[in-house]
Amino acid sequence: MEKGKGNTLDGPAIQRIRNDFPIFKKVINGQSLVYFDNGATVQKPLQVIQAIENYYYQSNANIHRGVHTLSREATELYETARNTVAAHFNVANPQQCVFTSGTTEGINLIAGGLSKAILRSGDEIILTAYEHHSNILPWQLHAQERGLKLKVIPLKSDQSLDIAAAMTLFTDRTKVLAVAHVSNTLGLITDLQALFKIAQQYNVITVVDGAQSSPHMPVNLPELDPDFFVCSAHKMYGPTGIGLLYMKEKWLTELPLFKTGGGTIKTVTFEHTEYAEGALRFEPGTPHISGAVGFAAAIDYMNSIDMSAIYKHESELVRYAQTRLLELPEVEVYGQSEHKAGVISFNVKGAHPFDVGTLLDKYGIAVRTGHHCTQPLMQLLGVQGTVRASFAIYNTLEEVEYFIEKLKRVITLVS
Ligand SMILES: Cc1ncc(COP(=O)(O)O)c(C=O)c1O
Numbered sequence: 512m513e514k515g516k517g518n519t520l521d522g523p524a525i526q527r528i529r530n531d532f533p534i535f536k537k538v539i540n541g542q543s544l545v546y547f548d549n550g551a552t553v554q555k556p557l558q559v560i561q562a563i564e565n566y567y568y569q570s571n572a573n574i575h576r577g578v579h580t581l582s583r584e585a586t587e588l589y590e591t592a593r594n595t596v597a598a599h600f601n602v603a604n605p606q607q608c609v610f611t612s613g614t615t616e617g618i619n620l621i622a623g624g625l626s627k628a629i630l631r632s633g634d635e636i637i638l639t640a641y642e643h644h645s646n647i648l649p650w651q652l653h654a655q656e657r658g659l660k661l662k663v664i665p666l667k668s669d670q671s672l673d674i675a676a677a678m679t680l681f682t683d684r685t686k687v688l689a690v691a692h693v694s695n696t697l698g699l700i701t702d703l704q705a706l707f708k709i710a711q712q713y714n715v716i717t718v719v720d721g722a723q724s725s726p727h728m729p730v731n732l733p734e735l736d737p738d739f740f741v742c743s744a745h746k747m748y749g750p751t752g753i754g755l756l757y758m759k760e761k762w763l764t765e766l767p768l769f770k771t772g773g774g775t776i777k778t779v780t781f782e783h784t785e786y787a788e789g790a791l792r793f794e795p796g797t798p799h800i801s802g803a804v805g806f807a808a809a810i811d812y813m814n815s816i817d818m819s820a821i822y823k824h825e826s827e828l829v830r831y832a833q834t835r836l837l838e839l840p841e842v843e844v845y846g847q848s849e850h851k852a853g854v855i856s857f858n859v860k861g862a863h864p865f866d867v868g869t870l871l872d873k874y875g876i877a878v879r880t881g882h883h884c885t886q887p888l889m890q891l892l893g894v895q896g897t898v899r900a901s902f903a904i905y906n907t908l909e910e911v912e913y914f915i916e917k918l919k920r921v922i923t924l925v926s
Contacts, residue, residue: 520816520824522907528816529905531556542875545910550695550854550901551879552745553726555809559748562808566801573797575774589800592807593790596755599810600732600740604760606789610798610806613754614722615645617741618689620756620793621718622649623769625687629716632658634686637715639664639672639701640891641694644884646720650689660684664706666891670697670846674705681713688715692724696883696899697846698829698854700724703735722746725755726903727825727852729818732757744802748903749809753802756793763789771795813904821904825853828902828911835915841922845892856883856897859918862925864896870924871898874917 520528529535534554537544546554566588572581574589590605597605611617630636636650640663647661654661662685664677688710693700703719710717717737724730725742732740738759745751758766768775768786772795777785786792813821829851836842836857845856859867868880881896882889889896900914 520820520904525824525905525907528556529907531558531812532905533557533560535905539875539877540873545874545876545906545913547900547902547906547910547914548877548879549726549903549906550723550746550883550899552751553748553903554905555750555805556748556812558812559750559805559808563750563801563805566804571801574800575791585800589798589803592803595807595810599814600730600755600757601734602732602757606763607757607760609756609758609790609793610803611741611754611756611793612752612799613743613745614643614720614741615649615743617739617754617756618646618718618720619649620769621739621741621758621766622653622689624766625716626653626657626659627767627769629765629767630657630659630686633660633684635660635662635680635682635684636687636689637662637664637677637680637685639690639694640666641672641697641699641885641888642689642691643695643720643722644886645722646689646691646718647887650687663887664690669848670892671699671848672701674702677706678709681709681715683713685710685713685715687718689718689720691720691722692730693727693852693854694846694885694888695723695854696856696885696888696897697848698723698851698856698901699846699848700728700850700852703737707736723854724852726813726821728822738762744806744809747806747809748812750799750802750805753799753806755806763792766793768792774798816904822852824904825902825906826851828906828908829853829855831908832900832902832911832914835911836918839915839919839922841926842918845897853903854899854901856899858894858897859922859925862922864898866925867898867918867921870921871914871917874913874920876914876917 572585574586593605597608667673718739719737721742740757743754864880879899
């Protein structure tokens with residue numbers, strides 16, 4: 512629909528896409544908004560905003576167990592949204608797709624569930640050096656409580672993940688490999704195939720934090736074949752407060768419950784509860800119904816463009832931004848790989864990232880500055896923080912050009 516030739520997006524196609532996003536009418540500090548903070552959250556197209564609005568105008572009711580028309584309508588919308596999410600990730604059984612409040616909650620449900628009954632004192636969990644705090648803290652919390660050990664796959668001197676070193680970390684006590692599919696700070700794409708190959712030899716449970724892959728590239732879950740995969744709708748053009756926890760079918764019955772309550776059951780007595788089967792077992796309380804509707808609309812939106820085209824366009828932006836940044840001797844770029852998705856991190860040598868970000872904002876350019884919830888990575892890089900430019904489908908090469916031009920001015924101010 513919005514495609515250019517093949518799965519390449521041309522300038523007019525991107526312009527049509529930009530027109531879907533009302534926020535781009537906004538003027539920031541007298542300038543057109545250049546939004547490069549997509550790693551934190553992306554802007555929302557009208558199609559998503561309207562789907563949520565329509566839900567509240569037309570269909571709002573609590574779901575499941577309602578006999579009245581509106582409740583059945585809302586239930587239908589909620590379960591259809593689950594089907595849409597499942598189909599997007601090529602999951603045949605939508606029950607394997609649990610709605611959560613986002614990536615962070617998904618990881619908490621996995622870590623909490625596994626540590627309740629499956630993990631034993633002395634068991635090991637392997638993470639990468641570039642994990643987001645959301646994929647460190649839940650494991651750390653349970654590690655402390657249950658006597659588990661966290662191990663970290665280091666980075667090589669070129670700041671890519673050291674797969675050879677990873678091989679030496681696995682032992683018979685390794686029970687979980689929990690890794691970011693794409694680093695939210697460096698943009699590096701994790702070689703999951705290589706890691707999963709080792710994990711398989713040791714019969715290790717695999718958890719993929721897909722918060723930064725799901726917005727930028729096609730993800731085929733059966734092909735990838737993790738035990739668990741989590742992501743957040745708000746990074747995928749959908750609303751905040753909703754996300755996906757995918758699990759392999761066996762975990763629907765084998766993952767111990769970490770959160771429970773109304774909506775998750777078949778029968779309850781004061782002595783015993785028989786739980787519902789499938790996704791509902793993991794969705795206590797009234798869920799984020801309008802969020803699920805918006806999530807599905809966001810997925811439809813991304814698919815109307817095509818995930819491969821999104822990946823191609825954003826890779827071009829990253830490559831171009833990286834090339835231009837590397838031309839500036841005052842700039843240091845972290846994780847200098849061609850194999851990146853949507854994200855680039857850098858510093859102006861000798862300048863605080865906050866100062867760089869604040870000055871760029873004066874030109875209407877929104878970047879994120881700081882540790883990006885990856886403090887252990889910052890310690891490894893030996894910096895307090897970085898400036899992160901992260902791209903989405905509506906960003907253009909002209910915006911990258913404008914950003915480089917203004918960054919040059921900023922450099923003269925901070926140097
Ligand atoms: C790689 C990664 N993991 C986890 C999260 C947490 O996502 P959320 O805040 O939507 O739960 C983020 C958010 O920035 C992220 O980039």
